[in-house]
Amino acid sequence: MTNNDVLRGVRYALALPTAAMAEIFSISGQTVAQDKINNLLKKEEEEGFVACPDALMEGFLSGLIVSRRGRQEGKPTPPPQAAGVLSNNAILKKLRIALELKEDDLLAIMQQSGNPVSKPELSALFRKAGHKNYKECGDQFLRNFLKGLALRYRESSMPKRQ
Template identity: 55%
Template sequence: MTHNDILRSVRYMLDLSDPQLAAVFDLGGMKVTQEKLASWLLKDDEEGYVPCPDLPMSHFLNGLVIYRRGRDDTRPAQPLEESVTNNIVLKKLRVAFELKEDDMHAVLQLAGFEVSRPELSALFRKEGQKNYRACGDQLLRNFLRGLTLRVRGSTPAPARPLED
């Protein structure tokens, strides 16, 4: 999934205006202009589209955690990820929305996407570990879909997993 897709999805999920979305970046330690933000929110076939780089996405995800949970001054600042993978996005969303393992399964079930406990656990392991598994676009897309249904309180139609 592109970072732009993730930004659009989270924006819709939380019903954030452009200034509110810019404020989330600000919480993560990055000032973003409305013009830059607008270019990141465009779809890739629209004129003026600009891909969102890893560094701004890292700031956004850290800002999202602070936006949802509040700033914790007792903890040291988290380092920024130089490369933002689907696994990192999934981890940050889990932290931001305070989701436990059962919550993660429930969110995926809302989207009609089944994942076993070991498969889900493997997504949160450190890269390079024996049981590490890379998070695919389909899983992240369905997770965002299920999380949107959960956050917005929508009753889903019979869910059909989204495919790549």
């Protein structure tokens, strides 16, 4: 799953307008024009598509955490992690932190997506990479999580039909 797919999924799930996304990027110290955001949100086959690098994606997720939860008092904004590959596990963890999701919330989101998981499976995704019970988060799991997130957040903001 590409960073662009995750960016599109988060934007859809949280119903974020482009201006709000630009603000989230700026919180993390990255200046991204709305035109570039629109290009990041395009699909690969569309004209003007721009691939989202890991550093930019990490900045967006860090900015999302700060915008949703606020800055920690007395602590500077943490610098971006060492340049490397941003794993699906790290993306999942940052989304969990930003949205203040507990284990039960995550289980409910996965249930809503039609792909229930057990508590041990879920906790394995948040373990440190070298741990014996660590499990790598696959693209399909992350895709299902974003689907469940969209169902949870968009459904709750939509008026009920009668």
